[in-house]
Amino acid sequence: xxxxxxxxxxxxxxxxxxxxxxxxxxxxxxxxxxxxxxxxxxxxxxxxxxxxxxxxxxxxxxxxxxxxxxxxxxxxxxxxxxxxxxxxxxxxxxxxxxxxxxxxxxxxxxxxxxxxxxxxxxxxxxxxxxxxxxxxxxxxxxxxxxxxxxxxxxxxxxxxxxxxxxxxxxxxxxxxxxxxxxxxxxxxxxxxxxxxxxxxxxxxxxxxxxxxxxxxxxxxxxxxxxxxxxxxxxxxxxxxxxxxxxxxxxxxxxxxxxxxxxxxxxxxxxxxxxxxxxxxxxxxxxxxxxxxxxxxxxxxxxxxxxxxxxxxxxxxxxxxxxxxxxxxxxxxxxxxxxxxxxxxxxxxxxxxxxxxxxxxxxxxxxxxxxxxxxxxxxxxxxxxxxxxxxxxxx
Amino acid sequence: xxxxxxxxxxxxxxxxxxxxxxxxxxxxxxxxxxxxxxxxxxxxxxxxxxxxxxxxxxxxxxxxxxxxxxxxxxxxxxxxxxxxxxxxxxxxxxxxxxxxxxxxxxxxxxxxxxxxxxxxxxxxxxxxxxxxxxxxxxxxxxxxxxxxxxxxxxxxxxxxxxxxxxxxxxxxxxxxxxxxxxxxxxxxxxxxxxxxxxxxxxxxxxxxxxxxxxxxxxxxxxxxxxxxxxxxxxxxxxxxxxxxxxxxxxxxxxxxxxxxxxxxxxxxxxxxxxxxxxxxxxxxxxxxxxxxxxxxxxxxxxxxxxxxxxxxxxxxxxxxxxxxxxxxxxxxxxxxxxxxxxxxxxxxxxxxxxxxxxxxxxxxxxxxxxxxxxxxxxxxxxxxxxxxxxxxxx
Numbered sequence: 066x067x068x069x070x071x072x073x074x075x076x077x078x079x080x081x082x083x084x085x086x087x088x089x090x091x092x093x094x095x096x097x098x099x100x101x102x103x104x105x106x107x108x109x110x111x112x113x114x115x116x117x118x119x120x121x122x123x124x125x126x127x128x129x130x131x132x133x134x135x136x137x138x139x140x141x142x143x144x145x146x147x148x149x150x151x152x153x154x155x156x157x158x159x160x161x162x163x164x165x166x167x168x169x170x171x172x173x174x175x176x177x178x179x180x181x182x183x184x185x186x187x188x189x190x191x192x193x194x195x196x197x198x199x200x201x202x203x204x205x206x207x208x209x210x211x212x213x214x215x216x217x218x219x220x221x222x223x224x225x226x227x228x229x230x231x232x233x234x235x236x237x238x239x240x241x242x243x244x245x246x247x248x249x250x251x252x253x254x255x256x257x258x259x260x261x262x263x264x265x266x267x268x269x270x271x272x273x274x275x276x277x278x279x280x281x282x283x284x285x286x287x288x289x290x291x292x293x294x295x296x297x298x299x300x301x302x303x304x305x306x307x308x309x310x311x312x313x314x315x316x317x318x319x320x321x322x323x324x325x326x327x328x329x330x331x332x333x334x335x336x337x338x339x340x341x342x343x344x345x346x347x348x349x350x351x352x353x354x355x356x357x358x359x360x361x362x363x364x365x366x367x368x369x370x371x372x373x374x375x376x377x378x379x380x381x382x383x384x385x386x387x388x389x390x391x392x393x394x395x396x397x398x399x400x401x402x403x404x405x406x407x408x409x410x411x412x413x414x415x416x417x418x419x420x421x422x423x424x425x426x427x428x429x430x431x432x433x434x435x436x437x438x439x440x441x442x443x444x445x446x447x448x449x450x451x452x453x454x455x456x457x458x459x
Numbered sequence: 460x461x462x463x464x465x466x467x468x469x470x471x472x473x474x475x476x477x478x479x480x481x482x483x484x485x486x487x488x489x490x491x492x493x494x495x496x497x498x499x500x501x502x503x504x505x506x507x508x509x510x511x512x513x514x515x516x517x518x519x520x521x522x523x524x525x526x527x528x529x530x531x532x533x534x535x536x537x538x539x540x541x542x543x544x545x546x547x548x549x550x551x552x553x554x555x556x557x558x559x560x561x562x563x564x565x566x567x568x569x570x571x572x573x574x575x576x577x578x579x580x581x582x583x584x585x586x587x588x589x590x591x592x593x594x595x596x597x598x599x600x601x602x603x604x605x606x607x608x609x610x611x612x613x614x615x616x617x618x619x620x621x622x623x624x625x626x627x628x629x630x631x632x633x634x635x636x637x638x639x640x641x642x643x644x645x646x647x648x649x650x651x652x653x654x655x656x657x658x659x660x661x662x663x664x665x666x667x668x669x670x671x672x673x674x675x676x677x678x679x680x681x682x683x684x685x686x687x688x689x690x691x692x693x694x695x696x697x698x699x700x701x702x703x704x705x706x707x708x709x710x711x712x713x714x715x716x717x718x719x720x721x722x723x724x725x726x727x728x729x730x731x732x733x734x735x736x737x738x739x740x741x742x743x744x745x746x747x748x749x750x751x752x753x754x755x756x757x758x759x760x761x762x763x764x765x766x767x768x769x770x771x772x773x774x775x776x777x778x779x780x781x782x783x784x785x786x787x788x789x790x791x792x793x794x795x796x797x798x799x800x801x802x803x804x805x806x807x808x809x810x811x812x813x814x815x816x817x818x819x820x821x822x823x824x825x826x827x828x829x830x831x832x833x834x835x836x837x838x839x840x841x842x843x844x845x846x847x848x849x850x851x852x853x
Binding site: 099101107111114115118121148149150175176179287288296317323325326327329338408412423428429430 | 493494495496500501504505508509511512513514515540541542543544557568569570573576577579681682683687689690711713717718719720721722723724725726727728730731732733734735738802806812813814815816817822823824
């Protein structure tokens with residue numbers, strides 16, 4: 066009898082979620098996030114091909130960089146091949162070297178830790194805050210008290226003896242994390258702060274666009290992001306010298322010369338092709354309307370889920386304006402064991418949903434890395450469901 | 460008086476080169492290499508945008524990979540974001556690890572050594588052969604006799620104690636190097652052979668397409684290559700297991716699952732966007748005509764430079780069919796000191812030319828790496844001039 070009641074409740078949660086989704090999305094199927102090309106995409110890309118400048122140089126790259134800087138308020142933007150590459154180079158320019166340690170959230174896409182690893186550094190995983198889904202300053206502070214030893218040159222891990230060089234907060238699904246709290250700690254421990262802003266184009270913290278609060282930040286324009294360049298990313302910074310260096314490093318570190326090929330350091334083949342920037346310029350023109358649509362969708366979802374017990378829609382944190390890149394449901398802990406049933410039922414119904422990424426400290430390649438207590442992230446990962454979020458749905 | 464004669468001779472060489480170039484190229488200016496978009500580029504890219512699949516998945520990527528495999532005769536091709544990324548992953552899959560040593564030519568684009576460096580390995584530089592411009596088997600053999608100690612597991616550097624893991628021949632400007640000689644040595648010393656075939660799409664050695672003679676190879680589709688995807692590259696291999704692994708590694712090593720995000724190793728965000736593959740598919744259809752045009756251009760240049768003293772056009776090596784990607788003049792050593800005057804005069808005349816890349820062992824980041832005697836490469840670098848080479852010039 067108790068078993069029957071439990072089963073009936075589970076069915077009820079799944080059906081309630083589907084009903085709420087349908088009340089916003091209507092009938093038919095719906096992907097999690099798809100790009101929208103209803104502006105000048107075809108025109109700009111055609112013009113780009115006609116110009117023959119589809120590759121490493123071209124006016125769309127310059128324009129895209131200028132528009133990104135103007136929109137985000139960062140002094141400079143450097144367009145690159147994807148968000149992972151942007152983060153790798155941003156970390157390198159923030160001083161991260163082989164043998165260093167870098168603190169990242171465990172609740173993030175794997176690229177955050179991969180970028181650290183590519184530089185020969187080791188990620189530490191810290192917990193997230195329930196109200197932002199991002200790196201929790203209190204958890205960070207506790208962890209640093211435990212592991213970090215301040216030195217004249219910065220902080221050192223008292224157990225390994227290696228420098229702890231940087232923290233990499235990530236703005237989860239477009240919700241800004243507590244940058245003020247994190248910046249204070251970064252300052253106290255003399256750590257670089259590099260924002261993984263891959264998901265937060267159009268998100269603001271205390272009125273300022275995310276991505277350039279620390280030394281550098283990284284954006285992504287992957288196909289599933291607010292705007293896309295097919296594949297692409299950008300480095301943001303307010304430091305002209307770092308921006309020039311970022312451009313140099315991401316274009317094979319070739320010294321300017323009429324014909325000589327001399328590379329004065331080990332650079333990367335990371336520049337964004339002009340073809341992709343052409344798509345990006347057209348997407349950029351529509352960014353305000355995409356953001357408005359996503360905000361409307363959040364309102365409609367919030368309304369639709371108001372009556373659904375044990376489920377709430379993630380709303381923008383205090384003093385923040387989120388881009389609502391991926392809309393997010395949070396189940397109450399009491400019904401967390403029904404998450405997979407909800408995922409199955411919604412996907413079976415053609416309404417694409419997905420859980421959080423596998424927490425990084427649980428992934429095979431990162432299981433041996435240092436980690437702080439991660440109970441909030443573990444709880445969020447059990448309870449979190451992303452629901453259809455494309456611009457144009459509302 | 461002698462000074463005057465010398466000056467007269469120099470003027471004469473520059474003017475002779477310009478005259479020979481003009482006899483082929485006509486009046487007006489001419490860039491070194493530009494892409495040609497006169498096929499289905501606009502149609503495929505438009506269709507790609509309309510489909511909304513511009514990013515990490517899409518049918519153009521699959522088609523491009525299948526066409527590359529069919530054309531090159533390699534069992535599999537894996538499309539990636541550029542040639543450098545292709546080479547990095549190819550080397551990793553060939554077993555190159557941090558602390559290893561890898562032998563590369565000094566006469567190559569910097570990416571050949573960078574790919575080694577990204578894996579934490581150290582490049583050794585060896586000499587090139589005059590007849591191929593590529594890695595010289597005799598020089599490689601002499602160098603290995605000097606540094607390599609065979610062990611049960613492969614070869615070890617007798618001075619550093621580190622494994623020597625692989626050799627990376629590169630097919631300079633599209634001219635295949637002596638693969639048979641190199642494969643024999645690689646076999647004897649149990650070294651992996653990974654071809655840097657970035658420049659040799661459409662080039663054949665003993666009737667077989669370059670790029671899959673060893674464990675793996677890397678192609679490039681940068682804007683200046685025989686065909687372009689804006690930015691792009693591909694890994695070639697005849698080993699299905701390595702190809703599957705290459706696909707996995709270059710797509711963030713995510714395990715297939717309906718919704719879970721689990722990455723079982725540290726992968727890369729290296730997949731080619733579908734937008735770029737759409738361009739590539741259209742370019743691919745024209746590859747035979749591009750290759751035919753480049754071959755005609757080589758014939759016309761050869762004829763035009765037949766009468767120019769102290770200068771010869773680089774022709775395809777014995778038993779090879781070159782794609783003639785970049786047409787190359789070689790000055791006699793006696794007039795090598797006039798190279799810069801020729802470069803200046805031709806570029807001033809609007810005929811774009813350039814010398815070889817700065818030799819890698821002379822670049823600041825690689826000056827401390829081990830190197831064999833490099834007298835042939837040093838001579839080639841003094842004497843070599845690339846001249847306008849675009850498809851469609853003949």
